[in-house]
Structure formats: C-alpha cells, structure tokens
Amino acid sequence: MDLVPSDEQSGMVDSVEQFLSKELSVRQLRDRLQADLPVPASAWAKAGEIGLFSLGLAADAGGADAPFVEEVLVFQPMGRHLAPVGFLGSAVATRLADVAGMTETRDAIGAGTVGVAVGLATRGATVGARVDGTFDVFDLPSAEWVLLLSPETGALALLPAGELTDRRPVSCLDPSTHMTEVAVGGLAPRALVDGWEQPAYQLGALLTTAMLVGIAEAVHDAGVQYAKERVQFGRPIGVNQAIKHMCADMAVRCEATRSLLAFAALAVRDGRGDAAFQVAAAKRLATDAAIENSRANVQIHGGMGYTWEHDAHLYLSRAHLLDRLFGDVHAQQAAILRTAPAVP
C-alpha cells in the first residue's frame, strides 16, 4: 500500500514536464493565441513520440502497458501547462480505436501524426449507433478525428473530423482553446463504447481530473510565490493571515485531490468494485479545487491577476471547460450517490 510515485514514475513525470516546458509552454500558448493559430502538428507528433497517447495501451498494441495510474501522473503536468484539450481526446481515442480493432487509426493517433478533437453533446444530442444533434467541439481545427461524448449516457464515439461539415466557430470562455459548434445529422461512428463504467469513459474522467489537479497545483504555486514576493506596507503580503490562510486552503485542496486522484486511478486499474465512485468523487473535488484555487490566485495577484496579460484567468477558464468534460459537477454528484465507496 503506497500512494507515493516510484522513482520510475517520477522520472516519467519529469520528462513530460520538460517536454511541455520546451514545446508547449504557456508562453508559447500566448503566441498562438495572439496569432489565432491551432495546436501545431509538431506538438501532437512530439507528444505522441514520448508516448503520451499510448501509455496505457498493451505493449503489443504499441503502448507501455501502464494504464490509468501512470496516465494520470503524466496528465497532471498537462493541466499545469494548459496543454491542449485535444490531448485528452487522443489518449482516450487510442483506447477506443484499439477496442474497435482500428489498429491503423490507433497507431496514427498514438504516434500523434493525427490529432483528435473532443466534442461534447449539447442538450438533446445523442451518441450511439447514430450520432445526432449539436456538439461543442474543442481543438477541431487541428484534428483529423473527433471524440464525441455524451455525459448523460457515458457514450463515446470516434468519427473522422472531415465528416463534421456544419461548423460554426464560437468564442470560448477558455481563450486558449478553439471551440466550434457542430451540427451532426445521422452520422455513424467508426468506434463506439457506451456507459459511464466503460474503461474508456473512466479514463477520460480520470485524465480530465488529472488536468484539473494540475491546474489547482499550478495556480497554488503561482499564488504562494507571489505572496512571498509582493511587498506592501514594507512586508511581503504573505505575512498576513488573510493571504496565508488562503494559500493553506489551496494547498489542502491540492493534497486532497491529488491523493484521491491517485487512489481512484489505482481503483480503476485494479478493477475494484468502487472504482466508479472514486473517480466521480475525485472529479467532483478536483473541479472545485481547480476553480477555487484559480480564483484565489487571481485575488492574491490583485489587479495584476485581473489583467489579460496575466495567466491567472487562463487557468480559471480552462478549469470551467474541463468541468464540462466527462461529467460536470452535478453529474458527478449524482454519480457519487448512485455508486458507493467500498468498506475497507
């Protein structure tokens, strides 16, 4: 029984951290934002190269046979660096393609030679043998495939992006993500899984939770750092309990959700009976942690934190986007009561 990552696991996290700092830093994201550019194809390819999308696949399927636990570990830095939402789509889509026997697609997505957008069913849209209705799709401009999801039923469908032709770009609350409203009329998915308790859906919820935990941590670090540096009345603002206690609460939210995330990932990997409960609980609390920590970070930064130039708002709006994916807070609360924790 051990919730501390092994040296090998920590090394994996470090290398992802290095990759993101070099290739997909928030500064580079700013430049893309400025020029209104989609996620560059090179970023997908490099992420694929280091195995971010195939980590959880079996070795004979081109993966590292390290499902769930290692995957949530590497998706935390992804949240920290505001890595593209589409990366979530790729990591889940490789599983879907694998189950459906679409080996070529699986390998292409896994290698990052093609990108995957994530589409969320809006009210009334259905995901099944036929896909109908309106979807909010994220990172569509740089994607060859789209992973559509229905949080209502837990259905996931994989379709070629080219088949989604009725597109209307939307200005997204999260300015670092391209959002497109897409109307779909009776398309047949290439791969489909159905139900919240499906491993692919649980994986999606876990990876989204991991990104939320990464956000909670990133803004915690930024807020604490600023509380040490910013001087008013001749002293760093962090001497004041109003600020100090805000930082302590942020730290507790990080600790609680990081631990629960690890626990939930282990539960899914080991097929424990209460895995669905643990995942729902983790996503519920991680959403709160990411949003509340992001808000606290804005507050600690004062006027600076409210500016467009400062990154604080990017984290907050990304947290709201991630809340919507794989079941929002209300859906998770319902899931928490529908399932139950196991007795020890």
Added chain:
Amino acid sequence: MDYEFSPEDLAFRDEVRTWLRENVPRTPRPVERSAMREFDLAWQRRQYEGGWAGIAWPVEYGGRGMTLTQQLIWHEEYAMANAPDVGANFVGLNHGGPTLIARANDAQKAFHLPKILRGEAVWCQGFSEPGAGSDLAGLQTHAEIDGDELVVTGQKIWTSYADVADYQELLVRTDRTMGKHKGITWTIVDLTTPGIDIRPIKTATRDTHFAEVFYDEARIPLDNVVGRLNDGWSVAMSTLGFERGTAFMSRQVALSRQVEELIELAREHPGPDGRRMAIADDEIARQLADVRAEVAALRAMTIAVVSRNARVEQPGPEGSMIKLYFSSVMQHLAKVAMSVLGADGLRFTALEEPGGWTGQYMRSLSASIGGGTSEIQRNIIGERVLGLPR
C-alpha cells in the same frame, strides 16, 4: 504506487477482525464519568490481554510495534467493528506514553508504561491555560524548587478526562528569566497530590468532557520531571515524531460510517417539502454527495501522508493538512445532518444516543478548536509547508 495488501497484511487483517469481533464490548459506553472510566480501562485491559495494547509502541516497551500499514488496518477494523472510542486512554497511549518512551528515565518508564498498557492508569494533559491556548508557550503556571520538590501554583484548562485521571503530563514554568520557550519543565503529576483541585466544565454538548485544574502550592517530587529542568518544551515536542498521520485513522473510518448512516437516514426521513424523502431534495443530495466525496479524499490523503512518512526519519508538518481537512469534513457532515433532520433538528439527542445527530452537530464545533485551532493549522501549513514569511 499500489493499493495492495501483502498476504501477511491480509492475514493480519483477518486476525484483527476475528479478535475484535469476539472481544469488542457489547454494552454501551456509560455516560456517568466514573463508570465511563472503568469501562475504558476494562477495554484497554482486554486489549492488553489479547496482545493489542500500544499498537504503535515499540515492542521493547511492551507495545505491538505495528508497521504503518498494520496500524491502518487496525484502525479500519477497529472502526468497522464499532469498537469504543479510545476515550480516557487517549492521552496515556497517544501522548503521555510516547513522550515517556522518548525522554523518560528507566525508573519512570518501568513504573508508568506498563500501567498505561494494562489499563491501570488514566492520564490527562496539562498544557493549555486560560491565557495560553494557541500560544501554548505563553503558559504561566509556575513551580518553585524547594529541596527535592517542585511547588506548583497556577491553573490549567480544557483538560480532557482530568476528573477521572490518575496522572497528568504537566507543563510548568520553572524559570521566568529565560525566553518564552525556555524555562518550561515537563513533569508527571500524581493527581491525588494535595493542593490540586479539579472542576469539570460543562460543554455545549452538555457533557463534562473536560475540566479546569487548579494548583495551590502542590508539591511534586523532582524525580517526576521528565528530561531536564527547563527543557520541557523540547520534551513536549518529542511526540511530534511519534505522530505519523495515523492519529485520525479510526476517527476517519468512523466518519465514513457516519456519512453512510446519514445517507440512509436521508432516504427514509421526510425532506423539506414534506412530501418526498430528504434525499430527493437537490440541495441535500448535493451536499450528501460532496461530504461522501470529501471523506473519500480524507482517506486517500491519510494513506498518502502515511506512505510518505513511512520513508522519512522525521515526519513533516503535513499532518496539519489532515487535521484541518478532517475538521472541515466533520463540520460539513454535521451541517448536512441538520438539513436532513429539518424540524427534528430541534430535538436534542446526546452523542451517545442512537442517531445522536444534534449532539454531534454541537460537538462538531470543537473540531476546529481542540488540538490546535484551524487558524493555527493554516499558519503551520502556510509557514512550515509553503515557506510563507512569519
């Protein structure tokens, strides 16, 4: 990372479960104080005879010397078996005893440790004072040295189980010329010593869980001093190394049971609209879901802290995070219980009664005060974990 128990651990769990099933007292814990004391001591004796006393104590001092994983298993099974709260044995087993193990001389150890393990003596703490709560080092109860005795005068407060205790771990100021944290001495006090007056304090929960203790020239043998004179602060801090995140384990499992009980109650108790059950109310359902999730997080967090502490010599201040989170979850649960109860929330039920939710609600107020307030925990986290300036 793993959440697997070795075959030895699983066998251990079986052994614990079987023993608890056969030995946990069937009768309810009495409310009357002296009967409560006897009940708690008898339960401790039973555990001693079964070989389960001092689970975290080193074997050389008569303890069980369990690994952290075994302690986790013990606490889980303990709570699942509905075993009694450690009650009057808490200070002896978890604070006084470990301090003696760390710092006492051989004679002190030989006399006191077996009594604690066998359930022959109740210990209480003597730290807080009316003027020294969060600011413990500001304590003013003082002792003059007269021959081979300390002559103690002053007052302690919030002393749990003082009314039924035999011994006290007392912090007194023995030198007023030294700095605040210096000049303090840690001593064992026999509570039958003349000049000691114990007055129970009634709490908002309507019990007399703790007391004030007055000292009027009470004479304590110098032989009772643990560690050196004027070095009591470091003696008092020595138990910090003993606490590795395990302190809240059984209370946390007990908390998870209570959440499940409350969810059950909400399924059969009328809700705010008077027509449907409480759980059909959206707001109540959400709060129940949240507190269920929070208890799960608390459990995962405890396992994480225990995993980390298992690898280090001296555990860090992260235990403060568990204490802070535990307090907030406990208070959240109690507030949700009041929502579920609705009008029945006005019917006071003591903690010990079945469904004692209103007693629990009042009790939960103390969660963020006792054992270091939540504000102090936040200071500790801010300064010692995050490195914010003081």
